[in-house]
Amino acid sequence: MYQLVAPAGTDRVVVTVLDRVGTPRGPSRTLTLPAFRRYVVENESSGPRWVWEDTARIYPELLRHSIRVARCHDLRLSHVILRNSSLTAQSDIRLGEPGPWDTPVPLEQAEASGPALFELVHDGGTDAGGTPLRQLEEFLLQLRAVAECAEPGRLRLLLAAESAGALIAAEMTHAGLPWRVDIHHDLLTQELGPRVAPGLRPERLESLAARIRVELGDSRVNPDSPTELLRALQKAGLPVTSTRAWALRELEHPVIEPLLLYKKLSRLLSANGWVWMESWITNGRFHPEYLPGGVVTGRWAARGGGALQLPKQIRGAVVADPGWKLVVADAAQLEPRILAALSADLTMAAAGRGTDLYAGIVASGVVETRDHAKVAMLGAMYGATTGESGRLLPRLAKAYPRAIALTETAARAGERGEIVTTRLGRSSPPPGAAWAAAQAKAYDPVATRLDESRARSQARDWGRFTRNFIVQGTAAEWALCWMAEIRKELRALAPEGDELFSTPHLVFFLHDEVMVHTPEGLADRVESIVTAAAATAGRLLFADFPVDFMLTTATVDTYAAAP
């Protein structure tokens, strides 16, 4: 059963009950927001799938009133997938001209309350029963596209997982990540010195800057300016063409040590200093905005606060509430395991069974060290051709021909400008017009050497993108299924009380890693749930193919203590 929800004006919502194939089962009802909330609560027990345009817009309104739903269908996110998927290439949704669903209204920045989130216009008219047609017609197109494609099961799972991700993202934003500003403050003070006014350098940075100037024999150079710094380094006789840390590390000179430290600390100050703390932490919680589907591959992005880049340096400020714990779990060697399963490479899957996959590769005698195994695998998935990674690749290819063939096939497809598709049906975007033009130019009779090499280089670039897309994208699908399963089981474990987040709940997600904030007494159960969910996700994507998705899990008081 579906419940279609659409805004009507700024303070009303139209709800329509739809049957399995999307036919309205009666007239729609227009509800005020309070009536809508009651409606959701009353109907949730019958297990509907709520169909709405944009979870990020409508669900926070429910969460603010401590209302959660189990399942939804996010029309906006689903549209993007179906519009691009090779599995729905023949569908009307794919063949139609681009429309309003292809240029979604961006979500306003502000955490603005209530009605602002409903300012979508009721623009598509209604049918005789009052059903909003723009949303209904889109939903019908989507249902048809899935039902008529060759492998509806995959897309159905993908859309459900993507939509569950949207619910989780909104819930995590709402709940926030537990953050101790006192600890954060102490940490900053210890590293940088006492806080000073914005624009000034704290003591520690100031003295490092002074040392840098002395060592360079330049009394005015500003280490924050790459241009000035580069010039000063060259003047001091150092053979550098950039001021990147990795390049400086190669050099031997008294300025290097203070300079590297300066860069480290100045990064801490600008990215996660006091200003950051004051703009992003409220009432002991970090509330970043997650963007499901924000990356072409299907990974999440985040906006504001750099939520997906929390440096290890400050993870000590993430601390469970008194009487609570953090259960942190990380999928070990996720992408290579995904590659093994995608390519049905039994040998590679066996190397990772019950053990660290890289250690397993070493144990199989393919390479000598774990580090070699890792760099070779990453190189295979990213398309490295030179260096250590390039040298080791042939050995991987010999040991795991199926896995390596899959990456090579994906790369060749990209080089030809073709698209590739993940396990569940998310397809890569086609290369842009500039790319195609560059390729065409190389075949022109008057093409220059430069034209040809540029075209070749761009073709290889795109090949590396598609090579990685298929693995990264499928890993993202696995992670969505993992998280959706965790969420479902956590809700079954402990029914919610009056307080929305008084029971175990997800508070953080980072591509292949999740964090659950849980009352201490339930931590063991939560660990089991997280572990079992990984196996479930593996079966959802790869049925009975024998690949392990191993986790590193830890129950800790602070994120800094997680492995």
Next chain:
DNA sequence: CGACCCTGCGCG
């Protein structure tokens, strides 16, 4: 002054 690009670095 804002809009934009570049450099550099954090995360997976």
Next chain:
DNA sequence: AAAGCGCGCAGGGTCG
């Protein structure tokens, strides 16, 4: 100009 993918953000620098 880091070999090799995907991101976001801050600060410097330039342009209109």
